[in-house]
Amino acid sequence: xxxxxxxxxxxxxxxxxxxxxxxxxxxxxxxxxxxxxxxxxxxxxxxxxxxxxxxxxxxxxxxxxxxxxxxxxxxxxxxxxxxxxxxxxxxxxxxxxxxxxxxxxxxxxxxxxxxxxxxxxxxxxxxxxxxxxxxxxxxxxxxxxxxxxxxxxxxxxxxxxxxxxxxxxxxxxxxxxxxxxxxxxxxxxxxxxxxxxxxxxxxxxxxxxxxxxxxxxxxxxxxxxxxxxxxxxxxxxxxxxxxxxxxxxxxxxxxxxxxxxxxxxxxxxxxxxxxxxxxxxxxxxxxxxxxxxxxxxxxxxxxxxxxxxxxxxxxxxxxxxxxxxxxxxxxxxxxxxxxxxxxxxx
Amino acid sequence: xxxxxxxxxxxxxxxxxxxxxxxxxxxxxxxxxxxxxxxxxxxxxxxxxxxxxxxxxxxxxxxxxxxxxxxxxxxxxxxxxxxxxxxxxxxxxxxxxxxxxxxxxxxxxxxxxxxxxxxxxxxxxxxxxxxxxxxxxxxxxxxxxxxxxxxxxxxxxxxxxxxxxxxxxxxxxxxxxxxxxxxxxxxxxxxxxxxxxxxxxxxxxxxxxxxxxxxxxxxxxxxxxxxxxxxxxxxxxxxxxxxxxxxxxxxxxxxxxxxxxxxxxxxxxxxxxxxxxxxxxxxxxxxxxxxxxxxxxxxxxxxxxxxxxxxxxxxxxxxxxxxxxxxxxxxxxxxxxxxxxxxxxxxxxxxxxxxxxxxxxxxxxxxxx
Numbered sequence: 260x261x262x263x264x265x266x267x268x269x270x271x272x273x274x275x276x277x278x279x280x281x282x283x284x285x286x287x288x289x290x291x292x293x294x295x296x297x298x299x300x301x302x303x304x305x306x307x308x309x310x311x312x313x314x315x316x317x318x319x320x321x322x323x324x325x326x327x328x329x330x331x332x333x334x335x336x337x338x339x340x341x342x343x344x345x346x347x348x349x350x351x352x353x354x355x356x357x358x359x360x361x362x363x364x365x366x367x368x369x370x371x372x373x374x375x376x377x378x379x380x381x382x383x384x385x386x387x388x389x390x391x392x393x394x395x396x397x398x399x400x401x402x403x404x405x406x407x408x409x410x411x412x413x414x415x416x417x418x419x420x421x422x423x424x425x426x427x428x429x430x431x432x433x434x435x436x437x438x439x440x441x442x443x444x445x446x447x448x449x450x451x452x453x454x455x456x457x458x459x460x461x462x463x464x465x466x467x468x469x470x471x472x473x474x475x476x477x478x479x480x481x482x483x484x485x486x487x488x489x490x491x492x493x494x495x496x497x498x499x500x501x502x503x504x505x506x507x508x509x510x511x512x513x514x515x516x517x518x519x520x521x522x523x524x525x526x527x528x529x530x531x532x533x534x535x536x537x538x539x540x541x542x543x544x545x546x547x548x549x550x551x552x553x554x555x556x557x558x559x560x561x562x563x564x565x566x567x568x569x570x571x572x573x574x575x576x577x578x579x580x581x582x583x584x585x586x587x588x589x590x591x592x593x594x595x596x597x598x599x600x601x602x603x604x605x
Numbered sequence: 606x607x608x609x610x611x612x613x614x615x616x617x618x619x620x621x622x623x624x625x626x627x628x629x630x631x632x633x634x635x636x637x638x639x640x641x642x643x644x645x646x647x648x649x650x651x652x653x654x655x656x657x658x659x660x661x662x663x664x665x666x667x668x669x670x671x672x673x674x675x676x677x678x679x680x681x682x683x684x685x686x687x688x689x690x691x692x693x694x695x696x697x698x699x700x701x702x703x704x705x706x707x708x709x710x711x712x713x714x715x716x717x718x719x720x721x722x723x724x725x726x727x728x729x730x731x732x733x734x735x736x737x738x739x740x741x742x743x744x745x746x747x748x749x750x751x752x753x754x755x756x757x758x759x760x761x762x763x764x765x766x767x768x769x770x771x772x773x774x775x776x777x778x779x780x781x782x783x784x785x786x787x788x789x790x791x792x793x794x795x796x797x798x799x800x801x802x803x804x805x806x807x808x809x810x811x812x813x814x815x816x817x818x819x820x821x822x823x824x825x826x827x828x829x830x831x832x833x834x835x836x837x838x839x840x841x842x843x844x845x846x847x848x849x850x851x852x853x854x855x856x857x858x859x860x861x862x863x864x865x866x867x868x869x870x871x872x873x874x875x876x877x878x879x880x881x882x883x884x885x886x887x888x889x890x891x892x893x894x895x896x897x898x899x900x901x902x903x904x905x906x907x908x909x910x911x912x913x914x915x916x917x918x919x920x921x922x923x924x925x926x927x928x929x930x931x932x933x934x935x936x937x938x939x940x941x942x943x944x945x946x947x948x949x950x951x952x953x954x955x956x957x958x959x960x961x962x963x964x965x966x967x968x969x970x971x972x973x974x
Contacts, residue, residue: 568636568681577636579680583710584673586684586703 298570300553306546310539314363317356325354325510336531343531346522354515355535361511362493362543365427369492372431374438374485381442382477386450386469396443402436411495412504423496426505430492438484445480449473482554486547497540512536621652622694624801624834625674625718630687632666632673632858641905643669644858646687648932651802653694656828656835658849658866660842660881662902666858667838668723671804675718676702676710691717693801716746718802719795721788723810728791729779735790736761736775743797764793768823785816789823796827804836809844821848843885846870854878857903857913860932864944872966874935874946876918879963912949920961924949936960937967 322341329348336343342352384395407430414429449455450473458472474481499505500513503521507514515536519525524532572578577585627649633640644666651657659667672678674689684703691699691713705713722728729738739761740754747753762772768789770782779787788808795803805824809817825848828835839845845852845866852869854862854877862875873879880898900917903909909916915925928949935944936951949955950964959965 571636575636577683579683581679582677583707584676584678584682584684586676588686 297553297556299549300557303546303549303551303553306542307550310359310543310546311363313356314360317359321350321353321356323350323353325349325357326508333527333529335529342535343529345518345532346524346527346529351515351532351535354510355512355539358510358512358515358536359539361423361509362496362513362539365423365430365496365511366489366493366543368424368427369430369434369495370485370489372428373435373488373492374481376431376435377438377442377484378477378481380435381439382446382469382473384439385443385446386473388450392443395439399436399439399443402433403440405433407433408495408498411499415499415504422506423509423511426496426499427492430495431488434488434491434495438488441480441484442477445477446473449476478558479555482558483551486551486554490544490547493540493543512539621655622692623650624653624692624694625651625836626688626690626692627670627674628688628690630670630673630689631685632669632678633683633685635681636683639906640683642858642908643682643905644673647858647860649853649860649863651834651836653801653834654828654832655851656825656837656849658845658852659836659838659855660840660845660852661855663840664902664905665855667840667855668806669858670855671720671806671836671838674702675714675720675804676705677720691802693717695801712746715742715795715800716798717800718804719798719800720804721791721795721806721808723806723808729787731779734776734778735765735782736777739764739775739790739794739797742794746798760797761793764797765790767796767827768793785812785820788812788816788820792820792824792827796831796833799831800833802834802836804838806838807840808837810839817844824848842881854881857908858905859913859947860945861914861947862945863932864941864946868941868944874944874951874964875914875948876920876950876964877914880917912947920950920964922949922956924955928955936965940967 327349329344331340331344332346332348334340334344334348340350340352342350342355344350345354380395380399384392384399410433411426411429415426418425455468455472458468463472496505496511497513497516500507500509500511501516501520503517505513507517516533519529519533519536522532524530575587577587579585627647630644630647631642632644634643635641647666647670649657649670659670661667669678669682673682673684676684678684687703689702691702693699699717700709702710702713729735733741736758740757743757743760744753747757750756758775762775765772765775770786770789770793774782774786779790782790792808808824809820812820821844824835827833837845837849846869849866852862852864852866853860854869854875856877862869862873862878864874869878870882873882877898880896883893883896884898886892886895898917903913903916909926910929911927912918912921912925912930915921918925930947930949930952932945932947933951935941935946936953948964950960
């Protein structure tokens with residue numbers, strides 16, 4: 260490359276080489292944002308971003324106070340109340356908008372905390388081995404068999420004023436063990452690989468081996484563990500609110516469902532009361548799953564080029580598979596040109 | 606071996622049956638306009654009973670060619686044109702591998718073309734015995750019958766014996782065998798279904814020279830007994846000169862010279878071939894300076910114009926920067942009809958002057974007519 264770069268500096272008219280350089284910088288940019296070229300991941304990111312935005316601005320854009328009781332009970336959707344009203348005349352859209360913050364806050368907080376615990380416990384126990392591994396494995400096994408939901412019910416019952424963050428921490432503490440086991444297994448298999456041995460032989464300190472040699476290989480597992488935990492946390496929180504364990508005056512989608520259930524919305528045919536909340540939960544779950552697909556293809560450098568070009572592959576009807584190399588004859592013009600050259604020369 | 610006894614290579618062309626004909630094969634890595642063109646219009650023919658060597662520097666497309674021809678190239682590899690026609694020398698069955706469906710391709714693999722992979726020692730599954738892995742492979746391709754397993758076991762024993770491993774090793778796990786023995790097991794496995802083509806991708810790279818010699822001799826001996834053809838990929842040109850009947854030299858995804866190994870050694874026609882030959886000490890004769898080849902292989906993303914070798918070529922002239930030479934007859938044309946070279950020096954219309962002494966050794970003697 261450098262051999263061919265020098266004449267460029269000397270001769271600015273060499274357009275052929277200049278284009279080549281431009282192509283090169285374009286490549287770098289594409290790989291960096293490769294995940295954005297994956298349609299599945301893109302859809303997931305957009306949907307999640309909308310919900311995060313609603314979580315931030317929801318309470319301000321809500322058209323009514325979600326707690327205000329009015330005489331217009333059980334109204335179906337109308338221009339005044341886009342998603343109708345409850346039996347006591349509260350605006351359902353406002354309840355959902357205000358409730359989004361609670362759901363997202365609990366989901367993301369619990370996801371981050373649980374992932375941190377599982378990475379630390381899993382990687383350390385996989386890497387150090389011996390008695391340390393035994394103890395940490397014992398702890399994660401104990402947390403694995405603790406039934407999460409009953410424990411959450413008991414803890415939130417003991418803390419009557421428990422807000423969203425308390426619930427998030429309880430979910431995190433009961434939900435990290437599964438991730439830690441996966442992390443430990445993967446670390447065990449990475450620990451003996453040649454590049455880790457080489458790092459040890461080069462005298463790299465332990466923390467560097469763990470964070471710079473082993474961690475990047477765990478990215479896909481950490482990311483999918485995080486997303487799985489967020490889904491679990493959101494579902495747990497909504498469940499807790501739905502069965503009325505957490506404070507029924509804190510709005511979230513589960514609280515909306517709790518009131519719908521206790522006012523027998525289904526029997527009264529008030530579908531606008533419970534369907535939107537259910538759809539919101541489904542949409543957040545779907546968006547997180549789509550992001551998970553994208554992450555999987557993106558963090559593996561070997562899959563990255565195929566994943567980043569999913570659109571091109573679809574357009575050209577190429578099916579990239581290991582063991583059956585696709586044949587694409589669409590570039591026939593190039594082949595024909597090459598053949599033409601050959602014949603002309605003979 | 607072959608240098609002293611060029612039996613197959615000396616056969617007249619009509620008596621040699623082609624088993625694998627690669628025509629105009631092009632391969633890209635990547636799917637859009639930034640794709641790397643790893644192979645461009647490669648033509649190559651493998652004849653029955655022939656050992657064809659593929660040589661060249663790292664990254665010149667040797668392995669890409671072998672894997673593309675068998676459709677084993679992993680993503681993001683994609684074949685963008687050409688044909689790879691297999692024709693059985695035994696019963697004439699075959700077809701274009703690039704047009705076969707998955708089921709056809711799976712049935713064809715191993716039965717017609719077997720591969721011994723680079724680092725074959727690690728291709729064995731450590732949790733199964735060697736015998737079980739041999740038997741499994743044979744069973745997958747044989748018609749089902751009541752005593753199929755017994756037959757497969759007998760065949761596995763026969764195969765181990767063939768590659769010089771004691772029969773009681775059938776029950777051994779891979780870790781109980783030495784590197785050389787594992788390599789032999791892989792060769793036995795490749796030969797299990799009596800394929801007509803065996804592709805060997807650097808099969809001896811990880812072994813010491815003594816073991817390398819033994820394995821290579823074993824392959825040659827088995828080839829003579831069983832009559833398969835071999836495509837042998839290696840960057841060890843001196844090894845190739847010893848064992849190959851014909852050698853194809855590759856550079857930047859193209860074949861630049863295709864000739865018998867004796868011709869390649871004694872009278873190279875392409876400057877790159879000459880450079881390769883000057884990169885290792887001669888097998889016999891007086892010592893000479895190792896010249897090597899200046900520079901490094903080109904970046905496939907940003908290939909030079911014209912002949913891809915011209916920036917490193919000591920004989921390059923102005924036309925080389927403009928015209929990409931195609932593989933064609935040599936300057937001596939009719940005197941060596943079996944040879945092909947892609948170098949403008951061999952085109953009298955472009956390079957009317959005398960050919961450089963080193964690349965112009967005249968064919969002589971009555972063996973090459």
